[in-house]
Amino acid sequence: MTREPTKTGNHPRKETDMASNAEGPADLRAWLTGCVAQYLRRPETEIDPTVRLADYGLDSVYALALCGDIETHLDMRLSETLVWDYPTVDELAAHLEELVAAQQPAGAR
Amino acid sequence: MTAPARLDDLERLLGDPADDGNPIGNTAVLAADERDEMFAAGERVLDEYCLNAEFVPRRYGGRLAGADDLIQVLRTVFRRDPALGLGYGVSSFISSVNVWASGSPEQARWVAGTLLSNQKIASAYHELAHGNDFSRAEFAARPQAQGGWRLTGRKEVVTNVKRARGLVLLARTDERAGSRSHSQILVDKQAVPARAIRDLTRYPSVGMRGVQLGGIEFTDCPVGDEAVVGRPGQGIETALRSFQLTRTAIPTMLAGVLDSGLRLTLDFAAGRRLYGRSVADQPEVRRLLVDAYLDLLICDSLGLVVSRALHLLPGQTSMYASAVKYLVAKRLMDAMHQLSLVLGAHFYLREGRYGIFQKLLRDLAPAGFGHAARVACLGTMLPQVPLMARRGWVNPDPAGPDLFRIGEELPELPFDRLRVSAGGLDGLVGSLTAAADQIVGDSPEQRRLRLLAGQFRAELGDLAEAGAALHPGDLGVDARVEVLGLPARYATVLAASACLNVWLVRGDGPAWVVAALDRLARSIGRPGADRGDRYREPLYQELAARHADRRSFDLSRRVLPG
Numbered sequence: 023m024t025r026e027p028t029k030t031g032n033h034p035r036k037e038t039d040m041a042s043n044a045e046g047p048a049d050l051r052a053w054l055t056g057c058v059a060q061y062l063r064r065p066e067t068e069i070d071p072t073v074r075l076a077d078y079g080l081d082s083v084y085a086l087a088l089c090g091d092i093e094t095h096l097d098m099r100l101s102e103t104l105v106w107d108y109p110t111v112d113e114l115a116a117h118l119e120e121l122v123a124a125q126q127p128a129g130a131r
Numbered sequence: 132m133t134a135p136a137r138l139d140d141l142e143r144l145l146g147d148p149a150d151d152g153n154p155i156g157n158t159a160v161l162a163a164d165e166r167d168e169m170f171a172a173g174e175r176v177l178d179e180y181c182l183n184a185e186f187v188p189r190r191y192g193g194r195l196a197g198a199d200d201l202i203q204v205l206r207t208v209f210r211r212d213p214a215l216g217l218g219y220g221v222s223s224f225i226s227s228v229n230v231w232a233s234g235s236p237e238q239a240r241w242v243a244g245t246l247l248s249n250q251k252i253a254s255a256y257h258e259l260a261h262g263n264d265f266s267r268a269e270f271a272a273r274p275q276a277q278g279g280w281r282l283t284g285r286k287e288v289v290t291n292v293k294r295a296r297g298l299v300l301l302a303r304t305d306e307r308a309g310s311r312s313h314s315q316i317l318v319d320k321q322a323v324p325a326r327a328i329r330d331l332t333r334y335p336s337v338g339m340r341g342v343q344l345g346g347i348e349f350t351d352c353p354v355g356d357e358a359v360v361g362r363p364g365q366g367i368e369t370a371l372r373s374f375q376l377t378r379t380a381i382p383t384m385l386a387g388v389l390d391s392g393l394r395l396t397l398d399f400a401a402g403r404r405l406y407g408r409s410v411a412d413q414p415e416v417r418r419l420l421v422d423a424y425l426d427l428l429i430c431d432s433l434g435l436v437v438s439r440a441l442h443l444l445p446g447q448t449s450m451y452a453s454a455v456k457y458l459v460a461k462r463l464m465d466a467m468h469q470l471s472l473v474l475g476a477h478f479y480l481r482e483g484r485y486g487i488f489q490k491l492l493r494d495l496a497p498a499g500f501g502h503a504a505r506v507a508c509l510g511t512m513l514p515q516v517p518l519m520a521r522r523g524w525v526n527p528d529p530a531g532p533d534l535f536r537i538g539e540e541l542p543e544l545p546f547d548r549l550r551v552s553a554g555g556l557d558g559l560v561g562s563l564t565a566a567a568d569q570i571v572g573d574s575p576e577q578r579r580l581r582l583l584a585g586q587f588r589a590e591l592g593d594l595a596e597a598g599a600a601l602h603p604g605d606l607g608v609d610a611r612v613e614v615l616g617l618p619a620r621y622a623t624v625l626a627a628s629a630c631l632n633v634w635l636v637r638g639d640g641p642a643w644v645v646a647a648l649d650r651l652a653r654s655i656g657r658p659g660a661d662r663g664d665r666y667r668e669p670l671y672q673e674l675a676a677r678h679a680d681r682r683s684f685d686l687s688r689r690v691l692p693g
Binding site: 057060061062063074075076077079081082083084085086087088089090091093094099102103105106107109 | 266307308309310311367368371510511513514515517518521550551552554555602603604606607
C-alpha cells in the first residue's frame, strides 16, 4: 500500500521493547488473542479465534486501533484495513505470519 | 476560470441579500422558508450558474480543482440561504464523492453528466433506526445467480431523494457483521422498474424547512453488476475515505452563515440606540462581536487548511476532517447563539430587516448532526489517538508551507490516496512546533505568541501522555466522557496550528492571531496570553471597518455586492 511520502524520514521508532518478529505462529496468535481480549475487556479464554471480531463488537474504526497495535508490536507498516480483510484471530495470525516470513532476509531463515 | 472570477460571477447573479427589490434577496428567501418550499428563484439562478459543476472534477468536465476554492464558492450561497446550499447543492456533492473516490470511469462520467445537466444525485445512507451507525444499515442488495443484484429496504430522511435523478445507496451486500459487508449502489431512478420503488412521505423539519427530506422504499429492485461502486464490500472504506472531503468542506462552507450573522448584528448594533448610546458602544456587545469574529477566523483557518491537506497530505486527513466537523460546527453554532443575544427580541422575529437571522440560526443546527454527528466524529477519531500519541505527537515532521497558502494552486484531489487512518502521521501538528520556532523577536506580540504556542505544545505533550496510557477498552462507542475529550482537545491544537501558520504566510497584523490563540487556549483550560484582551479594541475597529467597506469577515476579505 502507499503511504504519505515523508521528506526527512518519519519512520516510527521501535516503540515497544516487545517488538520482535522472531516469534513463532503460536506466539503471534496468542498475542493477538490477548490483544483482542483487552479491547473487549474479556478474559482471553472467551476469545474464539474463529469468530469474526465484528461479532464481538469490534467495529470498523475500532479495528484501526488494533491495526496500529499490531504495527507497533511487529515494527512493520501494514495496510490500515488489514483487520477488515482478515476478520478473525486465526485469519489475521496466518496472514501476519506470511508477511513476517516475507520480510525476513533469506539468510535469517 | 479562477475561483475569484467565478465568485464574482456568482455574487453578481445573487446580488445584495439585504436589498428588498432583489428577487434573490432575504425577503424572498424568508417567504420561501415560510412556505416550506425550496427557494425556486434561487434555484433558477444556480441552474444558470451551473453550481453542480463545482462538485465535478475537471477531468470529468467540471470546475472542481482546489477544495479551498470550492468552499469559497459555496460559501457565497450559504451566506444567503443555507437551505439552498444544502438542498440545491451539497447533497449532490456528498453522493458524488463516493463515485470520484471508488467508482468506475463509466460511473464517474454518468454522475458528471447528470450533475452538469443540472440534475441531482441524492446520498441515501440514512435509516432512522441506525442513525450515524451506518455499518448497521439493513437496506440490502442481494446478489443474483444470473448476475446483478436485487435491492430491498428503506432509506429515510434523505435530502432530495424524490426529485433526484440518481441515488447513491449504502446497501448491505454481505449478511455477516464486519467492515466488508456494505457497498454503495449507484442507481439511475429512470432506469429501474417504477413498480420497484416507492416514495415515502416527506419529513417536516425545524430548520432547512424548504429542503425536501424524504424517504424511499425499494422492493426487489433489479440492478446490474455495474451499479456497485468499487468492489462489493468496499463501501465502509469508500465512505470513510471520500467523506473526508465533505466533512471538511461543508462545515467550512457554513462559515458563510456566521459571516451573515455578524453583518446583520453589526447593522443592528450600529443603528440602534438604547439608554442614550449606540448598542455598538456597549463593551459587552463589542466583546460578543469580537468573539464571533475570532471564531469565524478560527473556523476559516482550520477548515481551509484541512481542505488543502486533502490535496497535499491525503494520507493524514482522516483525523483532521473529523476535527473540522467537530470544532467548526460547534464554534459556528455557539457564535450565532451569542450574536442572537445582541439582537435580543429582534432575533425572534420572522420578518423585517433582521428576520433572516432566525432562519440562519435554525438552518445552521444540522451542522451539529447532519452527515455525521459531532460526537460521532470524536468517536471516529478516538481509536487513532493511541497511535498518534506514540508517533504523530512526538517530534512530527512539519508540513510544507503550501498547506497554508490559501487559494494557491493545488494538485488535483487525489481521491485514491485518502486513507481511513493517518497511521500516526501528523504534519499539521508538526507545523505548530515549526511555526513556534519561527517567531523570534521581542515585541509584545511576539512574546505573547511564543507564550501561547508553548501552551499548545504543552497541551500536545499532555495529550500524548494521556493517549499513550489509554486502555484499548476505552476506545469504543462506550468511551468515557473524559476520554472523548482527548480528540476534542486535539482538534483545538490543530486549530491553533492552522491559525498560527496561516498568519505566518499571510503577513497580517498580529492582533487576530494573538486573540484567536488566546481564545483557543482558554477553551481548553490553558491560561492564555497575559493581557490578551488588549487586542480586542483594535479587532473591533477592524471588524467595524470591514462592515463599513462591505467586505466579508472571513480570511478572504472579499468585497460583497450592495
